[in-house]
Amino acid sequence: MTQQNTHKIAVIGFGEAGSCLCQGWGRSDVRAFDIKQTGDSDIAADKTRQMRDAGVVIGNDAASTVHEADMIFSTVTADQAHAAARAVAAGIGQGAYFFDLNSCAPSTKQKNAAIITAAGGHYVDVAVMATITPKYHQTAMLVAGEHAEAAIALMLALDMKPVHVPGPVGRASTIKMIRSVLVKGIEALTAECFSAATIAGVADEVAASLDASQTKDGWKDQAAYNMERMTTHGIRRAAEMREVAITLADLNIAGRMTAGTIAWQDQLGNLGLSLLDTEGLEPRLSAIHRALDAQKGD
DSSP states (O other): OOTTOOOOEEEEOOSHHHHHHHHHHTOSOOEEEOGGGGSSHHHHHHHHHHHHHHTOEEOSSHHHHHTTOSEEEEOOOGGGHHHHHHHHHTTOOTTOEEEEOSOOOHHHHHHHHHHHHHTTOEEEEEEEOSOSTTTGGGSEEEEESTTHHHHHHHHHHTTOEEEEOOSSTTHHHHHHHHHHHHHHHHHHHHHHHHHHHHHHTOHHHHHHHHHHHOOOOOHHHHHHHHHHHHHHHHHHHHHHHHHHHHHHHHTTOOOHHHHHHHHHHHHHHTTOOOOTTOOSHHHHHHHHHHHHHHHHHO
C-alpha cells in the first residue's frame, strides 16, 4: 500500500500476524495496541519496543486505538478474539470495518459479529489460509459475510490478496477450521510417527516406505478411498493399531493420535457396511452417516 491511501488503520494484537501486516503495508500511520503492553513490566517493555521498531503509533488501549479508524484488523490469539471484539466495540466508529483475522470457530466469529454490529461497525470474517511470514500482507485470505465485497475493495487498496467466499459470517472460518483438522493433524501424526521411528532407529526406512506408497490422488479421491478401507477393514486395522499403541508405549512415546485412530477404525469397521459399489466421497459419507444413525436407533 502507498501513502496515497488515506484510510485510517488500527491493528489490535501485535504478534506475528499483526506485525507482519504492518511490515507489509509499510505505513507510518497505523495505530496499534497489544494487551501485553499492560502486563508484566519486562514483557510490556519488550512489546512496546517491538512496536516502536515497527514504526506504528502505539495506542493506550483497544477502544481509544480504534476510535478514529476506518479499518480495524484484529490479530490476537484465538482465545482472546472475543475479548478483543468486546474491547474494540467500546470505541469503534459508525461504519468502520472490523476485519476478524483470528483463527476461531464459526460460532465465535458470529458472536463477535453481533457485538461489532451492535456497536455500529461492519464485521468481516477473514480466514488467513497460509503462514503469514513469507508474503506478509499478501498472504492468501478468504473473506465472508454481509460486508465482504466492500471489505475486499478496501483490502485490495492495501495491496492484499483477498478471495470472496459467498455466504454469511463464519463460512470463511469454517473452511479454515475444518482444513486444520487435516493440516494440524498431519503435523501431530508426523510428530508421533517420526519421534517413535527415530528412537527405534528406523526413521530412514519408515520415510522410504511412506515415499513409496505416496499417491497422486487429489484429497477428495483419497478421502473416498480411505472411507472404503475403513468400513471394509476397520476392525482388523483397529486391532493392528492397538499393537501400534503398545509399540509406542514401549518406546515411551505418547500415542495420542494412535488412540484416536483406533476409535475411528473401530467405529467405521463395526458398521458392517460395504462401500465397494458406492462411488465418490459424498455418497460414501452419506452411507456411513445413515449406518451410524441406524446404529444409534438400535
